[in-house]
Amino acid sequence: MMPPHDPWLALQAWQATWLAGLDPAGLGRALREARLQRLIGRARRDSPFYARRAASARRLEDFEPVGKAELMEHFDAWATDRRITRHGAHAHLRQAAPAQAWLQRYLLWTSSGTSGHPGLFVQDAASLAAYDALDALRLRGTAPLATGLDSWGPGRCFAYVGAIGGPYAGYVTLRRLQQLQRSVPAPWRPRLTCLSVLEPLAQVATRLQRLQPEVLITYPSCAAALASWQAEGRMALTLRELWLGGEQLSAAQRQQIGQAFACPLRNSYGASECYSMAFECSHGRLHLNDDWVVLEGVDAGGRPTPVGDFSHTTLLTNLANQTQPLLRYTLTDRVRFDPAPCACGSAWPVIEVQGRGDDVLQLPGLGGSPVVLLPLALETVLEEEAGVTRFQLLVHADDRIELRLAVAGSENEGNAAAAFERCRQALQRYLSLQQARQPALLHGRGAPAQQAGSGKLRRVIDLRRDGHAAGPSSVATPHPPR
C-alpha cells in the first residue's frame, strides 16, 4: 500500500503556495482567512469534539485553547472522519510499515513531545501536499522563483540520522517521499540511507564516512556532535547541504556546524502537530508560513503577547489539516514576533522560537575518552524500551545520574519501582553499547520538574554545566527532524 499522495491536491498546494510567496501580505493573508473559515466550518460540522466544545464559535478567538492531553482523551471524537479511532490507529501502527497508508488515505505518526504526553497525529493527502509544497518552495528554495525542484534531485545521496524504525514524524516523512519516488528510474532516484541515532556516534561517523552523502539530514544536537568529529579530522564529509530540524539551533551550534562542514544549513521549525511552521532564510531568520499556519503568542494568563516580546506559550492553528483539526492548540514553545522586517526581503513574518533545550551529555568512556550521548537517543531508549514518557534524567556533579519519573498510578510504589527497573535495564544496555562507563543510577524522589517559565518538561539535564547548578526547576529557558 503506497503512502497517501494526491497529484491534484499537490499541484493545487504548489500553485497556491508559490503565488502566496509573491504577495504574502495580500494573497497570503486572503488564503489564510479562507482556509481558516473552512477549517472552523469543518471542525464544527464534522468533529463531535469541536461541535460540543465550540458550538457557537465563529471566529478563531471564540475557540478556547486546547492541549494535547485533552485531545488525546477525546481522540475518537476529535477527527472529522468517524473511522479514525485510537484503537484502529494503534492496530495499524502495530501491523503496518511506517508511511503505509491507513484507511487508504491517511498517514499516521506519533510524538512524545515536551509536555510528556504521547500524541497520535493523522495527516491526510491535503496536509501532506501543503507540507511538501512549503518544504520545496520555501525551505529549500531561497527565492520565490527557485522552486527547489532539485532538492531531491536525481541520484543525489542523502543520509538521515535520527530516530528510525518507528512512527516518528521525521522518519515517516522521509520514508513516504522515498516510497513515492519508487516509480522513478533508478539512476534519477535520490538515494536515502537512514541511520539510527541510537548507534554509537563513532559508528554513525564511520558509516557516514563510507557513505559520503551530499546532504545530511539530522537534529542540531546530532549535527553539532558530528561537527566535532569532522573538526578533529576523524571524519571527512563533503556536504552540499545540511538540513536541520526538530530542535532549536543555538548560535553556538550554528557556528560549530558551519565551521566544520562549510556548507549551507537549511533549518526549519516544525512539530508533529504541524510539520512545516517556519523556514529559515539565507539571513538565518525564521519566517512563519503565515498562509498555512496561525501562531499566537500568549502570556501566562492567556492574553496575547505584544509584538516583540517572547510569549509564555504559543497557540497553533494548523490550516492544512482538516482531518484532525487543531484550533488554538497549546504548544509549550515560546515565540517572539520580530517587528523589524528581515534583510532578505521576505515579507513572511519573522519569528524567534525558544523551545526545548535538552543537554547533550558526556560521560566517562571505557576506553578513556568521553562518550557523547544525544538527548534524543536517551529519550528514545526510555520511551521505546522502558515505556515511560514523563521522565527527567539529571546528571549530577559527581556523574551520578538521577532519574525522576511520573508513572501512571505513581501513588502505587510498586508501579514506580517497576518502571524505574525497566529504565535502569534499558539505560544499562544502551550505555554499554556506547562503551560508556556505567554510572550510579538513582531513582529520584521528586516528580519531573517543569520549567518555571514555560511549564515545559526538559528531559535530559546536565547539572555539571555552567548555569545549571541551581537545579532543573530554575534553569533558564534556552528546543519534527526532517
Ligand SMILES: [Zn+2]
Ligand atoms: Zn529573511
